[in-house]
């Protein structure tokens with residue numbers, strides 16, 4: 001089935017996700033995977049500064065506080081920003097699997113408006129794996145882990161090789177990321193098993 005027609009539900013026979021034996025313990029803050037990442041990087045002044053934690057199994061919890069720079073309508077978060085927060089949280093699941101993957105498809109339901117100043121509490125879970133396709137779902141709630149649901153998403157990530165980044169990324173940033181003396185950071189920038 002080609003892109004665009006791929007279902008967001010794992011097909012019958014999809015494998016259950018397996019947490020990598022060296023995945024960080026549940027409750028561990030993952031920290032930014034790349035300091036220039038719009039979702040989690042500390043070097044992006046208007047980024048989301050989303051903070052993700054490992055959950056049980058192949059699951060992630062994350063928090064992100066909506067800033068004035070994230071508005072669409074006055075006083076409300078932009079939908080694309082909320083989709084970014086979902087994408088970042090879902091993408092963090094791959095770190096628990098220790099698989100390099102990129103978002104192929106992301107479908108978002110916007111259920112409630114999210115005001116500036118609100119903290120979105122996100123939870124993502126891997127639902128199944130079929131070859132290179134990783135199926136995952138996420139929900140975002142307002143101000144509390146059990147607050148009202150504001151957004152939901154279903155996604156398919158596609159496993160790629162490291163050269164997906166080195167071939168396609170702008171050379172300046174690739175060189176700078178590879179030159180970092182902290183090799184754990186380099187590995188995390190590319191979401192690779194060190």
Ligand SMILES: CCCCCCCCCCCCCCCC(=O)SCCNC(=O)CCNC(=O)[C@H](O)C(C)(C)COP(=O)(O)OP(=O)(O)OC[C@H]1O[C@@H](n2cnc3c(N)ncnc32)[C@H](O)[C@@H]1OP(=O)(O)O
Nearest residue numbers: 001002003006087091102103104105158173177189190191
């Ligand atoms: C210095 C910098 C460092 C930074 C390093 C950061 C690295 C750490 C990243 C983590 C960061 C987190 C942040 C959030 C994650 C992003 O936001 S990732 C960015 C957004 N995503 C992208 O840019 C992806 C762009 N798309 C592509 O590059 C290519 O289309 C893909 C996805 C690699 C697929 O191409 P391909 O490898 O040629 O795939 P192909 O062989 O045709 O298909 C393989 C299978 O996948 C399925 N498939 C392919 N495309 C799709 C699709 N769009 N939808 C559904 N199914 C699909 C196919 O149907 C096929 O299924 P089967 O036939 O096997 O059942």
